[in-house]
Amino acid sequence: MKRIVVTGYGIKAPGIEDRQRFKDVLDQGLCTLEVVSGIGPNETDLVCGIIHNEYKRINGRNYKYYPRIARMAIAAADEAVKMSGIELKEGLRVSVIMGTSVGGLSEIEQYAVYSNNGQYDKFPLIGAGAGNPHSLSSSVAYHIGANGLVFTLSTGCTAGLDSIMMAKVLLESGQADVCIVGGSDAPISTGCIYSFAKLGALSKDLDIHTAGSPFSMDKEGFVLSEGAAVLVLERETDALERDTAIYGSIDNIYSNNDGQSIFASDLTGETMSKALKMTVGDYLPTYINSQALGLQANDTVEYIAYTNNFEDHSIPITSIKGQIGHAFGASGVMQTIASLISIEYDFIPPTVKTTGYGFGDLPILQETKYCDVNQVVVTSHGYGGNNTCMLLSKYLQ
Structure with missing residues (x-):
């Protein structure tokens, strides 16, 4: 079986813009969460993980009207491709597979105000793009110049790992030469917050240093966070042929x-x-x-x-x-x-x-x-x- 290797990656997370910052956060055990005022039920405060960069322009291109998850993913993919040093030349079969759980829910909620009130004239022309989950992967494909197999998976919290699994199959079977894979979600929206609050699943703790405590039966509730993460996957033989750095293998x-x-x-x-x-x-x-x-x-x-x-x-x-x-x-x-x-x-x-x-x-x-x-x-x-x-x-x- 052909070994599948990672030759690049990019991440956009709360308080994290690049891999060096992510390394420091991990190494030092830092918390990048924050208290957000009035976004919980009955305008209560919540601890959340917020990405403050809007990524409206990336490499000179205007993505102002793209869904938030797509903009974050484009930024992460741009970083991953640059790290890999790969040239997406003609004849190279590049596949894009991205996972998401809630898709463009935040934009859909914003635009619902107009549709619910019958304000057709104010409904944005870009509404269809936000309502289509596949805008996530097609946006990344457009940005990097890929026109091979492009898929969007929506399998909940496992969607990102599932995209890696699908990419592994495509690379091993020879249906793609390079796979740009990952996940992107922006779940900090009214519908998402209300849904998980109703389930009693969100942390009510307003101390960022204690909210969302893994493996703690005396605590309850998780912290919602935005984020996008992307990998460049290739067959080992192809990566070696172009003499690029390899950061790990998907066994x-x-x-x-x-x-x-x-x-x-x-x-x-x-x-x-x-x-x-x-x-x-x-x-x-x-x-x-x-x-x-x-x-x-x-x-x-x-x-x-x-x-x-x-x-x-x-x-x-x-x-x-x-x-x-x-x-x-x-x-x-x-x-x-x-x-x-x-x-x-x-x-x-x-x-x-x-x-x-x-x-x-x-x-x-x-x-x-x-x-x-x-x-x-x-x-x-x-x-x-x-x-x-x-x-x-x-x-x-």
């Missing part, structure tokens, strides 16, 4: 679904345990980069999957959600980039904010650990029932 990736109602998930953790088992096999990774985000049910599933696969509790586990919040469909690729950085610079980022209460036998890393990092497992699951795990390795020729 394995596996996905399944809980097969339950849209209002439920498999709280036994059995389907997530299988996804992790099928991903890891007999390997012993350096650590687990967990999706744990501060929801007791969600984090308990992570605990069960870990325990079912690593009974001796010898593999450290960590979550970066306490630092940057949870960006839905972009989160898995954000975790992937965090893992690539830890592989390159030999450290494991800490799980900030965790109390560990209720997870006492789980080897949660609470301080940065400097060590050789050779393999990382990235886990992701969420609303809709998908469970996706990936095994990422340091590249050794």
Whole structure:
């Protein structure tokens, strides 16, 4: 089987504009979240992860009227392609696959004011673009000049990792030469906030240093965050032929679904345990980069999957959600980039904010650990029932 490798990546996250800043945030255990006034139910305040850059102009092009998720993704893709040094020349089959959970919901809500009031004359001409989730991937394809296979996946929080899985299939089967993959979401909108507040899923804590505490049964609720993350994936042979830097290899990736109602998930953790088992096999990774985000049910599933696969509790586990919040469909690729950085610079980022209460036998890393990092497992699951795990390795020729 052809090895699939990462030759570039880009990230746009709260307080993070490039990979150097992301490295510093991870290494130092920094929190980039903030209190946003009046956006919660009954105009309450919420801790959120906000990206303040609007990305209206990128490389001289005007993207003012593009959906927010598309603008963030274009900026991240631009960074990833530049890092890879790849020339998107004629004949090179470049595929774009992007994942999102809520799509252009924020714009749809804005434009609904006009449609609900029958104000046809004020409804924007660009409304169709915002309402089409595929605008995300087609926007990235336009910006980088790709006209190969272009897909948008909307599988909830696993959408970013699922895009990597699909790209791996296309590259291994020879249907694409380069895949630009990732995820982008901007869930800080009234509908999204109200929906998850109704479920009791959002953190009500207004201290950024404690809100959204992974692996903490004495806390409850996660922090909504915006974000976009993009990878450049190629076959190893092609990357070597053009003599470019390789930052890691995608060894394995596996996905399944809980097969339950849209209002439920498999709280036994059995389907997530299988996804992790099928991903890891007999390997012993350096650590687990967990999706744990501060929801007791969600984090308990992570605990069960870990325990079912690593009974001796010898593999450290960590979550970066306490630092940057949870960006839905972009989160898995954000975790992937965090893992690539830890592989390159030999450290494991800490799980900030965790109390560990209720997870006492789980080897949660609470301080940065400097060590050789050779393999990382990235886990992701969420609303809709998908469970996706990936095994990422340091590249050794």
